[in-house]
Amino acid sequence: MERVDHLAHERNKSEFDVDAMKIVWAGSPHAFELSDRISKLVASDPGFRKDNRTMLSRKDLFKNTLRKAAYAWKTIVDLHLSEEEAAKLRFYVDEPAYTDLHWGMFVPAIKGQGTDEQQQKWLPLAYKMQIIGCYAQTELGHGSNVQGLETTATFDPQTDEFIIHSPTLTSSKWWPGGLGKVATHAIAYARLIVGGRDYGVNGFIVQLRSLEDHSPLPGITVGDIGMKFGNGAYNTMDNGVLQFDHVRIPRDQMLMRVSQVTREGKYKQSDVPRQLVYGTMVYVRQTIVADASCALSRAVCIATRYSAVRRQFGSQNGGPETQVIDYKTQQSRLFPLLASAYAFRFIGEWLKWLYTDVTQRLQANDFSTLPEAHACTAGLKSLTTTATADGIEECRKLCGGHGYLCSSGLPELFAVYVPACTYEGDNTVLLLQVARFLMKTVSQLGVKKPVGTIGYMTRVDHLMQCRCGVQRAEDWLNPSALLEAFEARAARMSVACAQNLSNFDNPEEGFAELSADLVEAAVAHCQLIIVSKFIEKLQQEIPGKGVKQQLEVLCNIYTLFLLHKHQGDFLSTGCITPKHASLANDQLRSLYSQVRPNAIALVDAFNYTDHFLGSILGCYDGNVYPKLYEAAWEDPLNDSVVPDGYHQYIRPLLKQQIRTARL
Ligand SMILES: CCCCCCCCCCCCCCCCCCCCCCCC(=O)SCCNC(=O)CCNC(=O)[C@H](O)C(C)(C)COP(=O)(O)OP(=O)(O)OC[C@H]1O[C@@H](n2cnc3c(N)ncnc32)[C@H](O)[C@@H]1OP(=O)(O)O
Ligand SMILES: Cc1cc2nc3c(=O)[nH]c(=O)nc-3n(C[C@H](O)[C@H](O)[C@H](O)COP(=O)(O)OP(=O)(O)OC[C@H]3O[C@@H](n4cnc5c(N)ncnc54)[C@H](O)[C@@H]3O)c2cc1C
Numbered sequence: 001m002e003r004v005d006h007l008a009h010e011r012n013k014s015e016f017d018v019d020a021m022k023i024v025w026a027g028s029p030h031a032f033e034l035s036d037r038i039s040k041l042v043a044s045d046p047g048f049r050k051d052n053r054t055m056l057s058r059k060d061l062f063k064n065t066l067r068k069a070a071y072a073w074k075t076i077v078d079l080h081l082s083e084e085e086a087a088k089l090r091f092y093v094d095e096p097a098y099t100d101l102h103w104g105m106f107v108p109a110i111k112g113q114g115t116d117e118q119q120q121k122w123l124p125l126a127y128k129m130q131i132i133g134c135y136a137q138t139e140l141g142h143g144s145n146v147q148g149l150e151t152t153a154t155f156d157p158q159t160d161e162f163i164i165h166s167p168t169l170t171s172s173k174w175w176p177g178g179l180g181k182v183a184t185h186a187i188a189y190a191r192l193i194v195g196g197r198d199y200g201v202n203g204f205i206v207q208l209r210s211l212e213d214h215s216p217l218p219g220i221t222v223g224d225i226g227m228k229f230g231n232g233a234y235n236t237m238d239n240g241v242l243q244f245d246h247v248r249i250p251r252d253q254m255l256m257r258v259s260q261v262t263r264e265g266k267y268k269q270s271d272v273p274r275q276l277v278y279g280t281m282v283y284v285r286q287t288i289v290a291d292a293s294c295a296l297s298r299a300v301c302i303a304t305r306y307s308a309v310r311r312q313f314g315s316q317n318g319g320p321e322t323q324v325i326d327y328k329t330q331q332s333r334l335f336p337l338l339a340s341a342y343a344f345r346f347i348g349e350w351l352k353w354l355y356t357d358v359t360q361r362l363q364a365n366d367f368s369t370l371p372e373a374h375a376c377t378a379g380l381k382s383l384t385t386t387a388t389a390d391g392i393e394e395c396r397k398l399c400g401g402h403g404y405l406c407s408s409g410l411p412e413l414f415a416v417y418v419p420a421c422t423y424e425g426d427n428t429v430l431l432l433q434v435a436r437f438l439m440k441t442v443s444q445l446g447v448k449k450p451v452g453t454i455g456y457m458t459r460v461d462h463l464m465q466c467r468c469g470v471q472r473a474e475d476w477l478n479p480s481a482l483l484e485a486f487e488a489r490a491a492r493m494s495v496a497c498a499q500n501l502s503n504f505d506n507p508e509e510g511f512a513e514l515s516a517d518l519v520e521a522a523v524a525h526c527q528l529i530i531v532s533k534f535i536e537k538l539q540q541e542i543p544g545k546g547v548k549q550q551l552e553v554l555c556n557i558y559t560l561f562l563l564h565k566h567q568g569d570f571l572s573t574g575c576i577t578p579k580h581a582s583l584a585n586d587q588l589r590s591l592y593s594q595v596r597p598n599a600i601a602l603v604d605a606f607n608y609t610d611h612f613l614g615s616i617l618g619c620y621d622g623n624v625y626p627k628l629y630e631a632a633w634e635d636p637l638n639d640s641v642v643p644d645g646y647h648q649y650i651r652p653l654l655k656q657q658i659r660t661a662r663l
Pocket of ligand 1: 087
């Protein structure tokens, strides 16, 4: 049967070269080719089917995930996939699994915190998956406060071992992914106790399960922590609980790059900063930022395609009704999310660059950029995951009632994504880290020159008193006007917090009292980073007919949308006047009209297969209604016309003798 493209008329309207945009989105022609090839490989392989996930019981779901992970690994080995290709395969398989923690945290923790000898011993085993690792940091009683962890690792000089112990219920490890049912090993974070002295938290490699029969080793109690939010969703992951009862491990299983314990029981600190113990978190936060654009773009692709298919009201003379995408309200909710997806894509690319740069510096013992890298990864992780989780939910609402069906793909996408606001650092806690960095920067102005993303603070005197020069709505398209408004807002909010803090005798008390304002200042700073990196991206040459123009429109939408949403900040700090805010809004409306004919092509540029999208509402050909209708009949509830339980619960009700006269 010939396939009809119900969105063809939309695709014909587009004013730019979609294939060129696909390459911009992917990052390079090489990245595009690789991503395209692997996505098709996964989509065409029935072994990676995922449309039944929300219907399965937890046990069946989990077993199916184990099968898929093993099949993925076999595919990787059989096809000799490179690391880059394997990572893409994992991405398109689209199912959280223990392998994420093995590759995404266990391996990086050994690389970042292990000595050369430790890496040589453990990495080959991990690379071949002859051991499977997890990252066991969080406990029942403490997650955010890493210094508050209670698990102990006490050095026994007699046997040259550490004794790993959970002294209280609250010290039970709680949450680590892959721990519950799969991991054979963990990087367990514990307080290092040597000679009766507590040297703070450090990582230890601990074997948990037998490599022969998978049973827990003596002294280990381990299991899954139970069902989580949503059907399917993150329940493919075995987040676990773990207690240690005086478990002994050899001394050389303490990760010793940052600090060491000698055979004689002497504690030694390396030249590297202690904060490198937190290095794995910096790495993962960076990957989470890169992932945000994937999750958001996916939801936006579904909502945009469906908004072009869906019609409500407005029929003239019996003609077709209005496509809901043509309603200005729909546009003002949807297009900023489309723009955010692109903005997050580029900030993810930039952050990857920053992370690579700081890693190279650390290897050369240059630790100068570590505080900025920590602030950027923490702040951008917080900002992008909050906006993405909110954005997915908004996309669900943009799809009306059908968005609530699992077959829209949006409920599961939200349920899988929303814990990103909590894991790898609660988003508020992370913004407070950014705020500390900002307050430190302000307090050192005149002593230490701010550089990098905080470089705008060198012009703080100007930014504290500059006035917005916008006179007409089009003036808001000038990148300098936009940048200056965002810089002035961020600088003024930070300086105001610093001034308020100086009124407190005890700085920590002041920080706690002003923490809500500090979080807002941190948000302003992080939004500035995203805006400035988007603008920088557009200063590069970007090939392809109309591609750069579309990106300029999206950059302006992203920036003016933020200005509109946070106009309270801009107005109260005196960066703009109500007139400027009103002109920004006029300009935003005009930008929505410009993006409208290109909307479908802009989401096509993500190059997502129908398999990956997993959404009837977002299918490429827009043939939504027949597919929804067919899918309904496939629900197990429709296996029989009369439901199970009819004879037990419905029939007696219908046949009951009503004895009460009044009834
Ligand atoms: C299908 C199968 C396919 C198969 C194979 C395929 C293979 C292919 C590859 C696949 C790849 C897969 C990739 C997947 C990616 C991974 C997915 C992960 C999924 C999510 C898992 C989630 C895991 C977790 O959640 S782990 C636990 C995370 N926990 C936290 O984040 C805790 C948050 N708390 C903290 O970070 C800290 O405690 C903090 C910062 C809040 C406070 O710490 P502390 O009290 O010690 O600090 P302060 O006193 O405030 O500060 C001291 C000082 O240190 C600075 N600082 C703090 N943190 C850092 C840091 N991280 N780095 C640098 N510096 C730091 C801080 O700024 C202070 O500095 P000063 O200068 O002294 O002010
Ligand atoms: C799906 C999932 C997977 C996970 N995977 C892993 C894993 O593999 N390994 C692992 O070790 N951990 C894992 N975690 C744990 C995760 O890292 C922690 O849950 C996270 O760091 C948040 O810590 P918490 O739970 O202690 O939150 P809490 O800190 O208890 O947060 C509760 C509330 O208190 C607020 N709050 C806390 N401290 C402050 C403060 N100083 N100032 C102001 N407000 C504050 C927070 O903003 C939040 O609103 C996972 C968690 C989830 C949900």
